[in-house]
Amino acid sequence: MSSTHSLYSRLGGEPVLHRFVESLYDFMDESPVVAHVRGMHPADLSSARSRLFMFLSGMLGGPPLYMEAFGHPRLRRRHLKFEIGDAESDQWLLCAQYAADELDIKVELRDELMRELTVMANHLRNKDTSAVSAATCGAVHDKNMGDASGTQAPHNNSE
Secondary structure, X not given: OOHHHOHHHHHOHHHHHHHHHHHHHHHHHHOHHHHHHHOOOOOOXXXXXXXXXXXXXXXXXXXXXXXXXXXXXOHHHHHOOOOOOHHHHHHHHHHHHHHHHHOOOOHHHHHHHHHHHHHHHHHOOOOOHHHOOHHHHOOHHHHHHXXXXXXXXXXXXXX
């Protein structure tokens, strides 16, 4: 498949990917629904924003910025220091869904992006999720109900 047909290109390339990453981390930084996964990140999210943008650029068929700067991503190995189970994966994907919903793109593209991100998030799981407590999961497993403050969690507009 040529780069003009890559998901990166079909989404709108660099400017759209930048908006996606900024929106994802803005939501993560502001929403109490994803406080657990936010706590797994440094106080300053600027490096995380930059690295995710560079990684997604290559992953989605755009310029391999992460590989050029840091070499092979080795995602699982880089994330082994974090316990990632259902709650953590679900919270990160909730941030991604919010960001995808904020983009002015076709529903089909948004769904394709989320499928790719879901595969990646599932690949990073490294903890037994059968022992995850309800407190750890928080509002994520019932994300359409909103959090205790009444803030509604984002939803997929294609439903």
